[in-house]
Amino acid sequence: MQSRSELAVIVGAGSGLSASLARKCAAAQMRVALAARNIGKLQPLAQETGASVHACDAADAAQVEALFGALEAPDLVIYNPSYRIRGPFLGLDREEVRKTLMVSAYGGFLVAQAALKHMMERGRGALFFTGASASVKGYAESAPFAMGKFALRGLAQSLARELAPKNIHVAHFVIDGGIERAGGDPRAASRGDDGMLKPDAIADTYIAVYRQHRSAWSFEVDLRPWVEKF
Amino acid sequence: MQSRSELAVIVGAGSGLSASLARKCAAAQMRVALAARNIGKLQPLAQETGASVHACDAADAAQVEALFGALEAPDLVIYNPSYRIRGPFLGLDREEVRKTLMVSAYGGFLVAQAALKHMMERGRGALFFTGASASVKGYAESAPFAMGKFALRGLAQSLARELAPKNIHVAHFVIDGGIERAGGDPRAASRGDDGMLKPDAIADTYIAVYRQHRSAWSFEVDLRPWVEKF
Amino acid sequence: MQSRSELAVIVGAGSGLSASLARKCAAAQMRVALAARNIGKLQPLAQETGASVHACDAADAAQVEALFGALEAPDLVIYNPSYRIRGPFLGLDREEVRKTLMVSAYGGFLVAQAALKHMMERGRGALFFTGASASVKGYAESAPFAMGKFALRGLAQSLARELAPKNIHVAHFVIDGGIERAGGDPRAASRGDDGMLKPDAIADTYIAVYRQHRSAWSFEVDLRPWVEKF
């Protein structure tokens, strides 16, 4: 008599994309858990979606372990955190580069490992990673972000090969373009109609991929605005 | 007074994937046109989906022109035809290699050009191409199929870059694995549950991509069974 | 008492790259055969390099067969021909698109098959294909060239996987940028020093790859000017 609904855990919950994902998951009758380093502003979203809220630095092993220890077995875990530092290579601060790797990639490893303990036991689950154009192309003056996002994609690929045959759906999304911020993004005007990615539109594709039948799973999906150069 | 429903044109309509696409499009309240070189067996599907049926060799320019001349402006055109010859490279028949290129790639060009005349006038549309693992990896003893499928992907990429800013959604699907045939596919048994791609599952993703908001369009989506090596 | 020197066959011999390849091969003590559709201007190069000259349309099976029938077993065959038509997609001439595929890709198949008959008998050889940035990225308003060059790369990949274990080295070169023409290229000035690929510099890398020990063969090598965006 399994009446519980599915549980979606969104890590890096402070972003606009995470908010849309939370709403779409809730609309799809899923329970939602929001995890973020800074949970100060998550209360309205939590109320709107009925989500639980969890303070968690994704790059901190103990905090990640505590997060998943406090949760039931998740059906879907989405890893969104990223950190970036840009600029001419010689001027990059070493500690910031290390942090970029830790947040963008090592945190993905920690969350995957903690989440999979639950999923492997139940023999099913989905683990989604949010990438960027920097996941597949290393841009000038953006080496640290390329390092972090390439590494996260390497993690996702390896996990997909290892875990798909164990009935766990691993997917990686290449978000190619700027995501429009809520409440009127000043950058949007110069790009014309729908010139930035709308978080709701991205979230629709995540949900569609989550609903895929396992006979036809996607590993990698790119998403960009119609006017984006690529 | 816009009462007409959307029109989906499925080229290469003889395959099981095309049948699923026709059914999913019809279920989504779209009108469907089926085009195939050999239309002898399409009648039951046409009746089930209310589709029109059109004889058309996609590699023949005149026939492709006639096909789209006979149709209203399509909203979605899906190019599925492919042809392949396999075997040790030295034994490949030249004429068969040429045919592989013509059907798998040149026909895609012809269909795209004819379909886009309509779409460019209306300022919208979607053009989807069905690829394979051979689209991104050239396998031994399968050079002709690699040539055809690589070429089709080159066409699709070029069209996406040229046409997305004109509000036409071009997408390419990398089908990685065997598609299960209707009526009990003897190959399926050895692969375990859901070990081959179910055409309905593939079609669900095509429809989801077709429904994407233009602020977050996918160009390339891979699809494979959970147990498929890649 | 095997005193014969190696034989290099350069197909598409009318280009500046081919001229450099001929000179570098001759300088490396190889005999050279030059094949081109139009051999009218090849005489000076032939004299300089001691090369034989052969009229051959690489997209014509009979001519390709005749070419390799007239030659001894080649050690190295380089496929350089390409043809391109550019412009907005709707205005592309179908016949020109077909020709682009035939010259850029199908001719590569014909040459590979004819050359490999010799190589397979002797159990060694090298087969090099010249690609372009269009081999890996389909640009807007350049769909036909993308189709041809993607297809050639698919052919090369498939051949590499099939033939490397038979001791035949297949390689594909991604030439990313404009090749400087002999005698003062007017385009070069605006690009600054060494802003276009010098054919001699490209040829040096082809020769280096040809000289690779088979324990460490390259399949794909990109080449671009230091100032080229990519």
Place this chain on the structure above:
Amino acid sequence: MQSRSELAVIVGAGSGLSASLARKCAAAQMRVALAARNIGKLQPLAQETGASVHACDAADAAQVEALFGALEAPDLVIYNPSYRIRGPFLGLDREEVRKTLMVSAYGGFLVAQAALKHMMERGRGALFFTGASASVKGYAESAPFAMGKFALRGLAQSLARELAPKNIHVAHFVIDGGIERAGGDPRAASRGDDGMLKPDAIADTYIAVYRQHRSAWSFEVDLRPWVEKF
């Protein structure tokens, strides 16, 4: 009065590949500096090649800074260190995963930054990174190595785009297969003649890429034994 010879710095100097690189550089009349975490066994190589020897943990910022502070401006810097941990994902030790990222990728950043200070001043130089098949494909049960090697490739791509126009040649080598160890590698026998990469053969290609004219620089070169599946 430019009598000094070029200086090559090889980081991660304990490997067989590094030994071959040192010998090939010395044979090309370059001065060589060998840097390794553990320099205990480097004396014979240093004597043979006239190299200086430097203890340096490449993942330690202070040690990397001290290394390049002690050296003259290098012409060529090669980053070879890597570290890996393998095994089923759930059993991976977190600290080892972190170390894999630090040695395989972060150390590459530290070395690049320190080396480039010199190179940017002189307005020339070359910076080469040694990758693996894991740089472009994430294998099952090898997530940490994929993370590290993907990240290193992202770093290299970003640097190539940023630094090539500043006359600094950045290249990334994808070593696809096992490198034969000196003194009779027991794994080699089962692979047949030349079935593992010979370090001297790899080094030949590094030197050839280093000698490339800047009008035709390679960024990425793959290398694999003729019998290697890929």
